[in-house]
Amino acid sequence: MSAESAHSALLSESGNTTDESEYRWLFTELLDPEADHSRLPLDIGTPPITESAAGADDTDLLQRLEQEAASWAADETARFRTLFDKVAGTADRDAVVRRVLLDCAPFALVSGAWLQWACSPANVDTEIGMRLLSLFATDVGVGRVEASRGHAYLNLLRRENLSELAIPTSRLALDRQLSDRVFRMPARVLAMSRRPDDHLPELMAADLCLRAAGLMPAIAAVRPLLTDGFDWDSLHADGADEALSGSRGLVALHLTENAGDRDRVVAGFHWMLRNLRDWSEDILADVTTVLDPAHEMAELLRFKAREGAVYHQRFELEGKPLNKWFELAADGDFTALLRALADSRLIRPGDPDRSPLVNRLVGERGPMFRIFTPEDLAVIRRWIASLPAADPTEAKGEGPRTRSVSGHAHRGARPAQARPSGSGDGEPADIREAFHLLTRRRDTPGLRRWSLAYVRQWLARSGWQLPDAEHVPPAQWDPEALNLWIHDQHERQAKQFDVTGTYLVPPREELIDLIVQGGLRALIDGAWLQGFTDYEHASSDVGRLLFQIYWDELGNGDLPINHTVLYRELLEDMGIRLPHVATREFAQWRGFRDASFEVPVYWLTISRFPRTFLPETLGLNLAEELFGVGGSLRQTQLGLKTHGFNTLFYDIHNTIDNVASGHSAWAIDAIGTYMSSVARSFGADMQAETWQRIRTGFYSATPPFYVNGMLADQGAGATGTRS
Template identity: 45%
Template sequence: MDDPTALPIQTVFARACDPESTPLPDTLRDAIVAELDRGCADDRGSRVPPADLGPSVAAWAATQRLRFEALFAAAEREGRADVLVRRAVLACAPLASLSGAWLQWMSEPGNAEEAVTMRVLSLFAGDVGAGHPRASRGSVYLSLMQHLRVAVHAHPASQLAQDRRIADQSFYLPAVALTMSRRPDAYRGEIIGLDLCLREVGLLPPLDGVQTRLPHAIGWDALDPSRARTPDGPPPVEDARAVAAAFVELAGAAGATAVERGFAWAFGALRRWCDEVAEELDAARDPGFEMAELVRSRAREASVYHDRFNVQGRPLQEWLSEARTDPIPFLTALANSRLIRPGNSDASRLTGTLVSEKGRMFRIFPDNELDTIKRWIDALPADPAQRAGWRPPAHQPRRITLRPASESSHDDGDAPADIRQAYIRLLRRTITPATRRYALRYVEKRLARSRQGMESSAQSLPDEHPVDGLRSWLLDQHDLHNREFHNGLGDPLPDRAELIDSSVQLAPLTLIDGAWLTGYTDYQLASTERGHFLFDTYWDELGNSDLSLNHPLIYRAVLREMGIDLPPTRSPEFATWSGFRDQSFDTPVYWLAIGRFPRTFEPEILGLNLAMELSGVGGNYRRGRQTLQKHGFSTAFVDIHNTIDNVATGHSAWAADAIDGYLAEQAPTASADAWDRIRAGYRSLNAPSGLLAGNGARQAET
C-alpha cells in the first residue's frame, strides 16, 4: 500500500464493471500480465494443456466440495451453520454475481462473421439467460443473496466493492477477469482459457454446503456454469471445450499458449481463493472471530465519540484506537466490563438499553452487526478465568492491490483522420481515448442534426408518448408501410446496375448489423427488463450462433451472387476499398460510435433501435424482394428481416416495449425530456442535412 500507483482490488473490480469504462490500453496491462504469469505454469515450470488439466480441475473441485461440506457439518453441530451459509454466499458474490461476464466484449462488429465468435456469444447468451429479463446467472445469485438478506450492496454488482464483509481475496479473480474482458484484443485466448477452467469447476465449491441447506431457495443449476440453462441444451462446459479447440486451431501455437495461460492462472487463483475461504469459514465457527472483525472494521469511526467513557480504567477511545490493528485486548476488557453479561445478551447493556430507542447508541449497529455482538456475548463463558488469554482463531485477510503502469505511459493516440479510418478503429472494442472522444463528438453532432425541425417532420415519433404505449402507433406505421407498398406497385423497379450499386454502398452498414446495440452485450445490461430486448435483437442479427442465419454472412452471399467479393469487414482493405463512396460510412460510423455509450445515450439508442427495426417491415423489404427476384438474386436477406422484425412478436415490437418500459421508470418531471431524447434517436437513423441541421451540428461541437 506504500506504492501511490497501487489500486485496491475493489477499485479495479468496480472500474471493470462499468460498461463505458475508459479505455485501458496500458495502465493495467503490465499488472494483468504479471498476474497471469503467477499461475501459468505447473510445479515443474512447464505449461499444461487445458485438455490434460480438465479432469484434474474436476477432481479438485469434488475434493473441495467435500472439504466445505465437512466444515458446514461441523458448524451445524455447533449451531453455527447459518453463519457459514451467510459468509460463504458473501465470499462467492463477486465471482458468482458476474458468472460469464468475462465474455461480454468477445464479439464486436469486426468479427461478427467468425465461427469462434458466434460460439462464444452463444455461451454468453446462456449465461445472461437470453430471452428473459433478470435471468442471468448473476440475477439468480442476487435472488439467493436477497433470500438470505445479505444483498444490501449487491445490485448493481459493482456495489459489492463497498461491502466490508467481503475480503479482498474474493475480488481478485473477477477483477482481473473483468479487466481482461475490456481488452479482448490483448487477452482473447486467456479469456477463453479462464472461462473453460471455471466451467470445468462448475458450482463454486463453497456453495456446496449452502445448496445442501437451502435446496429450494433458488434454481441451483443456474449457478453452475457447466450446466445448460434449458433442459435440452448442450452442457456449456462441452461448448467451452469446443471453443478452446477451435480457437487454438485458428490461432496456432500462440493461441494454444494463451488459452493454457488463462486456464492455469484461473485454476491457481481458484485454489488460493478456496483455501482462504475455507480458513475464513473455519475461523468463523468461533463467534469471537466475527466480533473481532466487527470491532476492527468499526474502531476508526467509533474512537471519535468515546473519549470520556472508561473501560477497565482506560478511556474507550484508547482501546478503540489500538483495536484497529489488534482488537483482542479491547474485547477481553469489554467482556469483563459492566456492559456485558457473559452468556446472556438479553441482559447485557451493550445489546439492551444502550441500543434501545432511548439509548445513546440507538441505530449505531445494523441488525446483522447486532446479531454478531449477541452471538459473541452468548458464547462467552461465565467464569472470568476461562475468558483470560482468549484469542479467536487466526485468519487475517490479505490486502490485495494491483500496481498498474504509470498513467504517463498511457498512449492517448491520434483521432481518426477521416471517416474510413474511424470505421476501421470503431469496429473493435478496444480504442484509444482520442478515438473515444471522436466517437462521442460524432454522436453528439448527429443527434444535434436530428433535433433540428423534429416537431414538423413526418419521420418523427409522436410529439407526446402515447398513454397506452407505442403498440397502437406501431400498428399504424405498419399499415402505412403496407399502403405505400401497394401504392407503389406500378412504379418501375431499379435496374440491375442500380440494385448492385445500392447493395454495395449498403455493405459497410449491413455487414455490421446490430452495431448500435453492441453496448448491450455488457453483462449487467443484457438481462435487464429492457436490456434483454436489445441483447436478444443483437443476438438475432448475428444468427443466434447459427452461421446460416448470420445476417452479415447472408448479405455477403447475396453480394457474391452479384459478382462482388469484399475483403473481410475488419480488415483495412475493406474500409479503403475503392468501390465504396465516403458517404456510405456516415451512418455505419454513427452506429459504431453510439453503440459504445449504452448508458450515456440509452434513450437515443432506444429510439434509433425502433427506427431501424421498423424501417423496412411491411414495405421496403417487400419491394426489395421484388427487385431481387426480378434480377435473379436470393431474397434471403430481406425475407428474414421482414419476419424477425415484425410488429407483433418481432424486433419492432421488442423495440416499442423497451421504450415503454424505459419511460415507465422515469419520474413524471423527467419523462418529457426522456421522450424528446428518444424521438431524436429515432430520427437520427435518417438525420436531416441542410443549413439548419449543419448549424445544429456545429453548435454541438462547440
C-alpha cells in the same frame, strides 16, 4: 501476436503489481461499459508461458485440463465440508453461511461476464464468434428479465437476507464486511473481458476452466447448511454439462483453426485455475476465522471504530476512554479491547440474555438504540455466549485480527489512478479509420473522445427542429398513440409499394451500387445494439429486449441465417468479393463512398455508450427495425428478383421486423418498459424530456443536415444529407 509477446503485453500494460486494495475499485470500474478501460492499471497477473503443449492431441489436452480443474474443485469442496462439519448451532451456521455467500458474491454476481465483449463486428460472421455469443446468451438467459447466472446468485442472497449491498453489483465495493482480496479474481477476469482482442485464446481457456470446475467449492460445500427450496441448477446457465460441452467445443474449434495457440490456451487455463485456487484459499481462511466468535466480534469493532471514537471519549474501560482503545487497535489487533470489554459490567460471559450491551443499552430507551443492526447484535450475542464464565479474559494465542480491508473502504467507489496508454492517444485520422477501429472492442482515449464527440454532434443536429408526425413519433408520450402511429407508418409504407412498387425497379448497375453502399450497414447489422451484450444490461428489464434483437440479427448463433453471412452471400452473388469487415482493407476499399460510412460509424459509436444514450438508442432501434417493413424492403426484394439475385437477406428482414410480434414489436416494448421506469423513478417532467430524446434518436437513423460540416471538424471529410 506470438504467445510470448501476448503475455508480455499483459504484464507490461499493468506496470507495477496492483496493490491489493486497488482490486476493490478496479472491480467497480470494470463493471462500467463506458469507463475508460484503456487507462486503468490492469494487473491481470498472467504469468509467462512455462510449459509447452506442442504436439499434444487437442482432445487429450482438453480432457487433461478439464480433469485437473474438476479434481481440484472436488478436493477443495471436501476441504470446505470438513471445516463445515465443525459448525454447531444456529449462530455458527448463520455466520458461516453469511461469510461464504458474501465472499463469493463479487465473482458469482458476474458469472459469465468474462464473455461479454468477446463478440464484435470483427467476428460475428465466424463460427467462433457465434459460439462465444451463444455461450454468453445462455449465461444471461437471453430474452428473459433477470435470468442471468448472476441474478440466480442474487436470488440466493435475497433468500438469506444478504442482498442489501449487492444491487447494483458495484455497491459490493462499499461493503466493509468484504476483504479487499475477494475482489482480486473477479477484477482480473473482468479486466480480461474488456480486452478480448488481445487475450481471446486465454479468455476461452479461462471459460473452459471455470465451467470444468463447476459450482465454486465454497458454495457447493455450504449447500447442506441451507434450507431446501433454492433452484441450484439456475447457477448453471442452460445446464452445467451443456455449457461445459459448448465451451470445450469452442476451444477445440479455435485450436483447429489456430494450432499455434496451444501454449496460450494451456497458460490461460492454468492462469485461471491458479486464480481460483488463491481465491478459494482466501475464502477458506475467512470462513475459518468466522468459526471463532472473537474474530467476528473484532471485525464488528473495526467497522464501528471510527464512528465509535467520536461518541465515546467519556466512556471508560479499565480507566481508559474508549476512543483510546480504538486508537491502540489501529493495527487491526483488537485483543486488548476485547479482553477489557469482556471484563466490563456490560458483559455477562456465557449469558447474552443478561448482558446489558445487547439488552438495556440497545433498547428503545437506551443510549445505543439503532446503533447496531440485527446482524451486528447476532455477532455480539454469539461472542458473549462463547466467553467462558470462569476466566473471560484468558489469552488464547495472538488474538483476533481483522480481515484485510483498505483504509479507505468507508468511501464511495473511487476511480483507479490513471496510467498513460502505451500505444498513443489512438484518435482516428478520418472516418474510414474510425470505422476500422470501431469494429473491434479495443478502446483508446483518442478513439473514445472521438466517438463521444461524433455521437453528440450527430444527435444535436438530428434534434434540431424535428419534423412533423409523418416522419417521427407523436410529440407527446402516449403508448396507445405510439402504437397507432407505428401501424399507420406500416400501412403507409405498404400502400406506397402497392401503388408504385412495380414501376420503381432500378437498373441492374444502380441496384448493385445500392447493395454495395448498403453493405457497410448490413455487414454490421444490429451494431447499434452491441453495447447491450454488457452483462448487467443483457438481462435487465429494458436491455434484455435489445440484446434479444441483437442476438436475433445474428441468427441466434446459427450461421446460415446470420444476417452478415446472408448479405455477404448476396454480394458474392453479384460477383463482389470484399475483404473481411475486420480488416483495414475493407474500410479503405475504393468501391465505398465516404458518405456511406456516416451511419455505420454512428451505429458503432453510439453502441459504446449504452447507458448515456439509452433513450436515443431506443429511438434509433425503433427506426431501424421499422424502416421499410412492408414497403422499401419489398421494393428491394422485387429489384433483386427482377435481376436474378439472392433475396434471402431481405426476405428474412421483411418478416422478423414485423410490427405485430417481431423486432418492431420488441422495440416498442423496450420503449414502453423504459418510459414506465422513468415515470416511476423521476416523475412526469423527466418522462417528457426522455420522450423527446427517444424521438431525436428515431430521427437520427439517417444522416442529419450539415453532417459534412460536423465530420469536417473532425477531419473525416465525408458528405451526406438526410434522405
